[in-house]
């Protein structure tokens with residue numbers, strides 16, 4: 465029987481024409497997701513579950529300017545690890561990738577290739593296979609084109625080198641999976657691009673640089689919003705430590721649930737008997753990291769199961785039957801929003817506790833230093 469090969473599923477976000485990839489070992493079902501998009505997170509989680517994939521990693525090819533990554537949310541929901549190129553300065557990624565680093569999934573591994581030019585940190589990811597292998601090129605190499613080099617530390621000279629000396633040195637049968645396509649094309653091959661890529665085929669470095677420097681493209685529509693968000697793995701800053709600093713008993717309205725409350729206000733309500741606190745983290749998280757003794761545990765999801773806990777609806781309705789409002793706690797305020805929205809759909813007055821138990825990761829990817837229940841000195845215990 466032939467040895468099985470790594471497989472890839474290509475997914476498309478039509479708003480930004482972005483391709484996301486699930487790359488997996490068909491035997492073990494260990495998987496990696498490359499360049500996931502925030503508004504596709506439900507589609508991606510459904511597919512991951514339907515295929516039974518165990519996604520261990522979310523990788524970024526670079527800090528995108530045209531869409532926001534869902535890597536931070538996927539880490540929260542699936543317990544996966546995030547990795548991004550070191551040169552992109554995405555401080556929230558748990559691993560900072562360097563050239564040549566291997567990211568394994570089952571019997572296979574993707575090799576990180578530093579391919580600067582579109583941005584200084586940009587990487588491509590390569591996995592070998594008997595018949596040619598696959599390379600995920602982000603915006604470095606597109607089908608018959610390449611990413612722009614006129615913003616975000618781009619360099620036409622560097623891109624020429626990355627294309628001709630790194631990517632075009634891969635086996636010609638390697639399938640090219642780009643980060644975008646605006647004309648419905650899905651993939652290409654290294655051999656095809658060496659011959660037919662209009663930007664670079666038959667062009668000297670000087671000609672390529674002149675072309676790239678005269679494209680006069682409009683600024684990407686979402687760059688001012690997307691790049692800062694992507695430097696934070698797509699996690700919104702408003703789950704962070706800033707908003708409640710001056711007014712610790714704060715509340716503000718939210719979409720689809722009763723509101724966001726500061727940890728101090730949530731605790732005040734619990735102590736005064738106005739609210740019940742529900743901890744929606746998994747059993748394992750509470751055991752490892754610590755818990756609030758007064759909170760009732762009701763997991764939103766139990767790792768590694770991707771699906772929402774089938775007991776959640778009945779559990780939250782039972783708690784709400786006490787007639788008090790509900791304040792929901794998770795690790796950093798992501799799952800508690802999802803849980804608050806669900807509870808609200810069930811007619812329950814449910815609030816999200818900002819920052820969660822541990823707060824967002826800081827620039828060194830350590831949690832517990834940027835706010836959160838524990839850092840604010842509110843009561844908790846460890847087993």
Ligand SMILES: [Fe+2]
Nearest residue numbers: 528529603611
């Ligand atoms: Fe890009």
